[in-house]
Amino acid sequence: MENITPQLYTLLVFMVVGSIVAIETRNLLSAVISVSAVGFALSIAFLFLGAPDIAITQLVVEVLVLIILIRGTILIDNTAIETHRDTLAVVTSLILFGLLLGFGAMIFGSSGFPEFGEPLMRVSRVYVQTGMPSTYAANLVTAIILDFRAYDTLGEVAVLFTSILGALALLRKDGKVAREEVVSA
Amino acid sequence: MKGMTLIVRTITDFVVAFIVVFGAYIVLYGHLTPGGGFAGGVIIACAFILLMLAQGKEVAFSRFGEKTAHVLDSTGALVFLAIGGVGLTAGFFFKNVFGRGEPFRLLSSGMILPANIAIAFKVVGSLYLVFTALAIFRRRSFRSMIEDELT
Numbered sequence: 001m002e003n004i005t006p007q008l009y010t011l012l013v014f015m016v017v018g019s020i021v022a023i024e025t026r027n028l029l030s031a032v033i034s035v036s037a038v039g040f041a042l043s044i045a046f047l048f049l050g051a052p053d054i055a056i057t058q059l060v061v062e063v064l065v066l067i068i069l070i071r072g073t074i075l076i077d078n079t080a081i082e083t084h085r086d087t088l089a090v091v092t093s094l095i096l097f098g099l100l101l102g103f104g105a106m107i108f109g110s111s112g113f114p115e116f117g118e119p120l121m122r123v124s125r126v127y128v129q130t131g132m133p134s135t136y137a138a139n140l141v142t143a144i145i146l147d148f149r150a151y152d153t154l155g156e157v158a159v160l161f162t163s164i165l166g167a168l169a170l171l172r173k174d175g176k177v178a179r180e181e182v183v184s185a
Numbered sequence: 186m187k188g189m190t191l192i193v194r195t196i197t198d199f200v201v202a203f204i205v206v207f208g209a210y211i212v213l214y215g216h217l218t219p220g221g222g223f224a225g226g227v228i229i230a231c232a233f234i235l236l237m238l239a240q241g242k243e244v245a246f247s248r249f250g251e252k253t254a255h256v257l258d259s260t261g262a263l264v265f266l267a268i269g270g271v272g273l274t275a276g277f278f279f280k281n282v283f284g285r286g287e288p289f290r291l292l293s294s295g296m297i298l299p300a301n302i303a304i305a306f307k308v309v310g311s312l313y314l315v316f317t318a319l320a321i322f323r324r325r326s327f328r329s330m331i332e333d334e335l336t
Contacts, residue, residue, distance in 0.1 A: 052219035060227040071320040136285040137216040137294035146297045150279035157307060161262045164311040171318040
């Protein structure tokens with residue numbers, strides 16, 4: 001495998017710059033487009049890392065999210081963000097995040113947990129060795145998410161189903177009209 | 186939504202079928218090549234969202250109605266749960282009890298192919314519904330909110 005670190009660092013710098021632009025820009029549409037640029041760069045990074053499954057998923061989801069967010073954004077008349085971020089809130093969250101990192105380092109650094117990357121691929125070695133003979137699925141990623149880890153996928157399906165149900169119940173017009181009729185009656 | 190210009194509408198009419206076929210390929214060959222139910226489902230949903238953006242919501246709803254999307258969404262989730270339940274009869278939840286077939290063939294790997302198809306149905310239905318909810322319902326409710334303010 002050739003050395004891909006320079007390409008990955010370039011993508012990483014691009015993603016960091018894109019995220020900062022997305023946070024700091026005043027125009028909502030520019031923020032949406034910078035977020036999408038970060039997502040597309042992430043998809044290319046997955047391709048470099050040899051994960052075409054995740055790259056495909058990331059790409060198509062990014063396209064869909066871009067369309068939905070742009071449609072949602074251009075419906076709002078005033079897309080400029082006027083409010084400033086609360087300095088106290090930013091400082092507090094930074095301190096809390098630092099504390100989290102510190103305590104995490106204390107817990108994971110001391111003992112009780114194995115070293116990072118040691119032993120290498122303890123769980124995934126079983127998947128890689130028995131995935132093909134026990135499922136006959138040539139694509140190992142699919143063998144893992146739909147056979148070894150199908151229960152996790154069921155959880156994903158349940159989350160997606162519930163969130164769509166909630167979004168439709170909140171956003172649709174019919175329910176609103178019915179409630180207003182109840183209130184007025 | 187009224188739709189876009191004649192050029193965009195003609196190209197969209199031509200392209201949508203190919204996008205759906207490509208999405209179906211990604212779903213059906215998910216256990217052999219990169220891809221799977223989720224990615225392929227998003228591609229198919231994108232085809233119908235493209236149709237809605239280019240042709241307007243009447244044409245899109247006549248090809249792929251809101252009710253169909255609801256039915257696909259619910260049946261996908263139920264079928265996936267049922268595939269897990271079939272495994273329960275033979276031992277444990279999501280046990281791969283279907284015939285595994287030959288490796289590198291389309292009809293192989295037991296329950297993974299039907300599970301991919303079920304997830305694809307679910308993803309097509311739900312992402313299409315998300316788009317309609319955010320792009321159309323919201324515009325309607327915005328307008329009704331403004332009308333409420335004025336009256």
